[in-house]
Amino acid sequence: MTTINIDHTSRWFGNVVAVNDITMTVGPGVTGLLGPNGAGKSTLINMMAGFLAPSNGTVTLDGDTIWRNETIYRQLGIVPEREGMYDFLTGREFVVANAELHGLDERAAQHALATVEMEYAQDRKIATYSKGMRQRVKMASALVHDPSVLLLDEPFNGMDPRQRMQLMDLLSRMGAEGRTVLFSSHILEEVEQLASHIEVIVAGRHAASGDFRKIRRLMTDRPHRYLVRSSDDRALAAALIADPSTAGIEVDLAEGALRIQAVDFGRFTALLPQVARANDIRLLTVSPSDESLESVFSYLVTA
Amino acid sequence: MYNPTVARLTYRALLGRRRAAILFILPALLIVIAAAVRAFSGADDQVATDVLGGFAMATMVPLIGVIAGTGAIGPEIDDGSIVYLLAKPVKRPTIIITKLFVAVGVTMAFSAVPTFIAGMILNGNGQQIAVAYTVAALVASIAYAAIFLLLGTITRHAVVVGLVYALVWETVFGNLVAGARTLSVQQWSLSLAEKIATPGAISSDVGLPLGIVLLAGVTAAATWYAGQKLRTLKLAGEE
Numbered sequence: 001m002t003t004i005n006i007d008h009t010s011r012w013f014g015n016v017v018a019v020n021d022i023t024m025t026v027g028p029g030v031t032g033l034l035g036p037n038g039a040g041k042s043t044l045i046n047m048m049a050g051f052l053a054p055s056n057g058t059v060t061l062d063g064d065t066i067w068r069n070e071t072i073y074r075q076l077g078i079v080p081e082r083e084g085m086y087d088f089l090t091g092r093e094f095v096v097a098n099a100e101l102h103g104l105d106e107r108a109a110q111h112a113l114a115t116v117e118m119e120y121a122q123d124r125k126i127a128t129y130s131k132g133m134r135q136r137v138k139m140a141s142a143l144v145h146d147p148s149v150l151l152l153d154e155p156f157n158g159m160d161p162r163q164r165m166q167l168m169d170l171l172s173r174m175g176a177e178g179r180t181v182l183f184s185s186h187i188l189e190e191v192e193q194l195a196s197h198i199e200v201i202v203a204g205r206h207a208a209s210g211d212f213r214k215i216r217r218l219m220t221d222r223p224h225r226y227l228v229r230s231s232d233d234r235a236l237a238a239a240l241i242a243d244p245s246t247a248g249i250e251v252d253l254a255e256g257a258l259r260i261q262a263v264d265f266g267r268f269t270a271l272l273p274q275v276a277r278a279n280d281i282r283l284l285t286v287s288p289s290d291e292s293l294e295s296v297f298s299y300l301v302t303a
Numbered sequence: 304m305y306n307p308t309v310a311r312l313t314y315r316a317l318l319g320r321r322r323a324a325i326l327f328i329l330p331a332l333l334i335v336i337a338a339a340v341r342a343f344s345g346a347d348d349q350v351a352t353d354v355l356g357g358f359a360m361a362t363m364v365p366l367i368g369v370i371a372g373t374g375a376i377g378p379e380i381d382d383g384s385i386v387y388l389l390a391k392p393v394k395r396p397t398i399i400i401t402k403l404f405v406a407v408g409v410t411m412a413f414s415a416v417p418t419f420i421a422g423m424i425l426n427g428n429g430q431q432i433a434v435a436y437t438v439a440a441l442v443a444s445i446a447y448a449a450i451f452l453l454l455g456t457i458t459r460h461a462v463v464v465g466l467v468y469a470l471v472w473e474t475v476f477g478n479l480v481a482g483a484r485t486l487s488v489q490q491w492s493l494s495l496a497e498k499i500a501t502p503g504a505i506s507s508d509v510g511l512p513l514g515i516v517l518l519a520g521v522t523a524a525a526t527w528y529a530g531q532k533l534r535t536l537k538l539a540g541e542e
Contacts, residue, residue: 084382
């Protein structure tokens with residue numbers, strides 16, 4: 001059992017605080033590190049990967065300090081976000097080199113290439129690979145020594161849906177095998193599909209931690225604001241306010257629209273079209289006015 | 304202290320890139336110049352010294368050192384691919400020393416060998432001039448490779464800084480300011496050439512003991528510091 005412990009860890013670059021006093025434990029299974037762009041996810045992963053020293057606090061793997069400790073890489077596999085990866089080599093040469101650096105031979109490399117299903121293109125130069133193929137070869141290079149911990153920085157970026165599914169299956173398998181798998185993402189649906197456990201980072205702070213259903217509920221149960229335009233705004237407002245899923249409605253005369261605050265997201269979204277149809281009202285615009293991921297996250301921070 | 308996989312990756316990266324063309328062009332140019340000079344003015348010891356000292360030692364060796372030294376590590380740090388070396392249970396000084404071996408080997412191959420060939424063409428090793436400059440090029444290769452390898456770990460603009468050092472300091476400044484010449488890899492290496500050649504054929508501004516101490520000291524210090532830089536290399540500063 002391998003566990004990464006982050007204890008009151010901060011990291012700043014000059015005056016900018018990228019990671020602010022975060023404490024968390026990442027254990028076996030798949031953990032999703034969720035947060036908007038620039039939240040400090042990469043900084044945190046880089047500290048877990050031993051590529052960055054914490055300005056304050058400690059980051060350890062089963063009690064051993066990660067920073068400036070090369071032996072840690074026997075247990076750690078890393079899939080970086082950056083694309084640079086010896087493009088002049090073939091996929092096989094690249095994975096074999098990674099195996100050799102771990103003191104392993106070509107068999108380990110072949111096994112890793114088979115795991116990510118890249119044997120068919122292993123003799124092509126990496127320079128000719130698609131984004132998804134590069135990602136899979138990176139995975140193979142990280143898996144070559146059968147690590148107990150796998151860290152992946154935004155692994156799904158730029159992948160098509162099929163490649164995404166393949167990688168998700170692979171990571172699920174790794175997690176089910178008892179490995180500690182941590183991946184970062186700024187897309188809730190990605191994390192939700194894959195991770196049983198979620199850590200949310202917003203503006204360098206640890207905003208939430210736990211089971212994704214709990215966090216999902218936190219995210220969906222908050223008051224939702226909608227901007228609605230219809231053929232008869234006042235009649236629609238009167239019909240909606242009668243239902244407990246709606247907490248408040250403002251008639252915005254300047255915009256010629258209704259501003260609705262819904263408290264029960266699921267019920268409100270089902271109710272709105274039903275009410276409109278029953279009252280013979282045409283809906284012209286229905287748009288969530290605070291659906292940006294940042295607003296969802298900032299709600300979590302204050303929750 | 305030597306990792307064959309790191310060496311193979313380094314050497315393939317070095318010779319596979321476009322800038323590696325300079326590694327072939329400069330030595331070819333030296334040999335063409337030597338052949339042309341020999342054809343026009345015959346074997347002349349003074350001319351041999353001028354060509355080998357003025358072009359091979361003053362320009363070609365440092366430039367090859369810049370290309371090989373910075374190229375052995377700079378591009379990997381730039382594009383982030385060094386991650387794949389650093390995320391391994393391999394000691395950082397081992398990575399640096401292996402890269403130094405490769406950089407030294409490449410610099411020697413592309414500077415000392417053509418220097419020797421050019422020397423033989425120019426005056427058939429009269430007054431030991433060809434051998435003397437070849438030895439100077441060999442020792443200079445070690446120091447240049449170490450200095451420029453360090454530069455590759457310190458700055459993203461290692462090639463530019465290296466070129467400024469090689470061309471402005473070693474060539475121009477060294478010719479104008481006498482003091483600058485004692486702080487020049489070229490002069491330290493020439494102190495060795497001076498001893499090998501017939502007395503009076505080659506001159507250096509630095510005595511042999513001082514030259515050797517400075518060469519060894521600078522090489523060791525640069526390598527040690529590059530190892531330290533790599534141990535604390537920050538790959539993420541963008542956020």
